[in-house]
Amino acid sequence: MSAVIAVPQVGLIGQSTVRRDGVAKVTGQFAYGVDVRLPGMLHAKIRRSDIPHGLLRRVDVSRALALPGVRAVITGDELPEYRASRYIRDELILAKGSVRYKGEPIAVVAADDPEIAAEAVRLIDVEYEPLPVLSDPEQAAQPGAPLIHPEWQTYWANPVLRRDGNILNHTTLLRGDVEEAFAQARHVFEDEYDTQIVHQASLEGHVAIASVDLEGRVHVVSSHQFPYGLRQDIADILHLPLGRIHVTASGLGGGFGAKLYASVEPLCVLLAERTGRPVKIELSREEELAATSPRMAARVHLRTGVDSDGHLLVRQGVIYYDAGAYSLSSPGTSAVGTLMLPGPYRWQALQIDSYSVYTNKTNCGSYRAPGGPQATFAGESQIDRIARELGFDPIEFRDRNAVENGDLGPAGQVLTGVSLRKTLQVAKERSRWPQAQDRPSRPGVRRGRGVACNWWTTTSGASAAVIKLNDDGSIVLSVGATEIGTGAVSAGLVQICAHEMGVAVESVQIVSADTDATPYDFGAQGSRTTFQNGQAIIRAARDLRQQIFALVAPGLDCETDELEVHDGHVYRRDGTGRAVPLAEVARLGQTVGGLLGRGSFTAPPTPYDPSTVKGHTYPAFNSPSFHTHVAEVEVDTETGEVTLTGYHVAQDVGFALNPLYAAGQVTGGATQGIGYALMEEVQYRDGTVLNPNFTDYKLPTIRDVPTIDVALVEEPSEAGPYGMKGVGEPAVVAPAAAIANAVYDAVGVRIRSLPITAEKVLQALRSRELEG
Amino acid sequence: MSEQRLHLRVNGQAYELTIPADRFLLDVLRDDLELLGTKEACDEGECGACTVLVDGRAVDSCIFLALQADGADVRTVEGLAVAGQLDPLQRAFIDEGAVQCGYCTAGMLMSAKALLDENPDPDESQIRAALEGNLCRCTGYDAIIRAVKAASGGRS
Structure with a gap:
């Protein structure tokens, strides 16, 4: 069930064209990372730390090396300082001296088959001297807490970061006179919220294969979202010349942010260099869940002042994000929390302090809308509380405080393309809010409905495109972009190219995600692929059209600006003269060396007020989008069980290039948000993950998720192709708050910690009875 | 682990192999028959990515011993399309x-x-x-x- 609230468009844009990789995927022919096999390939496995924190006393690989079929074993001690991460170079690719999380790589083995490699890993003896384990980011941030990285000051770090001991980054956002605004406030609300670590859980985990050719070039094929970033990472980590490295993305079985940084690839390269053979590493599900980069947990302290008319005045918040043992993207994504905690509302004053903090857990990283879901669960849960306690309808209260065009965002950006009120209205209509709800399905069950809103960004970063006209009039589009599964590349970019070149989608072939063969792209991240690459393609097509028109104009006895191309032919706009087939133009083009259009794009930076922020790596949202979600639940008052009975999303996509796949992103994102709200959690006890498997790490199944009603709202952006905004990430942000607010509506208890399990609801109901 | 003979038909094609008795059907399909369309994601029968049909019944091939399929008709995703026509x-x-x-x-x-x-x-x-x-x-x-x-x- 989905709808587009839109203006009709001419041509291929706005049509649900079918993705190019669909047939390969439904017939089992599509090659993922796990399917890549090279002749003579070795299989590698990682020896990981058995304890969450300690000094490494001894790593003995002699028994592993003696095992028949083992071709190489590498430990940290024999390597130079090979350090990873883009914000802070705090992570050695193989530990030496100490380990800081359970599962940290200590050694790596390459062997003839995976079973021998696994056996060799078991034969590596490691002795530790345990150190105290830090689990709570707020405690780890306090002065005097034991340091997880005693040598933190010696690390190279991005100069924007404000670091101190276990604090990777302290971002401050301060706008207006906070004290004065609280003094004016008629009501002040104060709450604390906790969110959990959750995992991307892409069904294909991290997998890569590296080989070295006779010229010494390193070839890496990886299930990766950002081939150009990976190439830079490998060069930086292993001190290799960039030009010696060639990265291609294999087909991806999901990513959701987990595959943006180097992970297993540098180890593959080292082993391939050592053995002279291709080496593959494929992580197990246990390794994925316990030792790759999930979404940070967070604790949020939140205080909000409101005037007597129900206008929000001031919000003061402190967020402690749990970064785990090493930095990855945490210092940047924790900063994003300062833009998300205020939500899309008008404020007189704001003071948000956000910390990312080291603990002895696996490195957390980027997961769909990084930094957003934690802050929005807190911010929107409290907005709901305020609305209810002041006697407002929750939608009306949000509408009353909603930002509009020309208002200032949290760090002073001037907002454009604002559509929050429109999404509120659409969600209200589609959920038939506030009419009486259906009767509960059985006795002992109460029904409730909750709303939550958010805004989100369209990440910038460069993309480039090359379009080649073949002799038969067909087209080859070359982009560095990676098809992560959304359809952005296999449908969206093909569609834009075909539309701009006036040919059928079937006439466009696409080459992508290869650092030797395709131009630069900043990666499948930040809801950016179609937006940035789309603009690059529009520019490349313009370039190619100009070349085509210059060749054709003399024969048609006109100027180039009197020509147009559609249906595979060049025409005079006035309808006179003959239609010149593109194949004919292409053959003419051979006489001048062939026809090749080039284009590149990076969205211009959004201005903001630098005096409002410190330690901020992402102070403004480019081409922001706006969102309203409504959740409908049943709560069993005997068991505390929450059942989602209905779900509505009104998402502003700017322009729905391909409505089917845009709605697919919304449904998929909301489904992950529902898992975050109700069941998912990487459970740690003293640094050990208790549930590193799909039996105990609960993902939403087809039984847990009702039909999601998607409305695509179109409020055009200025910078996006055809007015588009980023689509992929934002639907994951609001579900937790919408569902928590629905639970309150049903049974009158506020659950302030995720996930909202039956146990927590029941406990809240019981303690209310005791108090009552 | 003892080796045993396995006879099975996969997508209509007959195969005869010698395999360790503890080998799972998924590994036979992917590694021995090089039918890579069937995927592994959890390795414990929780996610269904490895589902194939054994005599018409859907099974998780990652926890289904290959020898249980001895003499059976196995159908994988590669066998859905017939003569180039998608199902x-x-x-x-x-x-x-x-x-x-x-x-x-x-x-x-x-x-x-x-x-x-x-x-x-x-x-x-x-x-x-x-x-x-x-x-x-x-x-x-x-x-x-x-x-x-x-x-x-x-x-x-």
């Missing part, structure tokens, strides 16, 4: 947007195939029951349900 389920998965990354798709298709072979006109709750063992992390489930309905003729 209606395959066509519907593409058309309804039920494929994003596609990693769960082979398993989804085979579970759905088992359902439609037994019940050509399932209602939504029967579809949900048949696919409850198949996790999808990308699409949510609406498009998949729509696709199964469309392939069944959508009469329910």
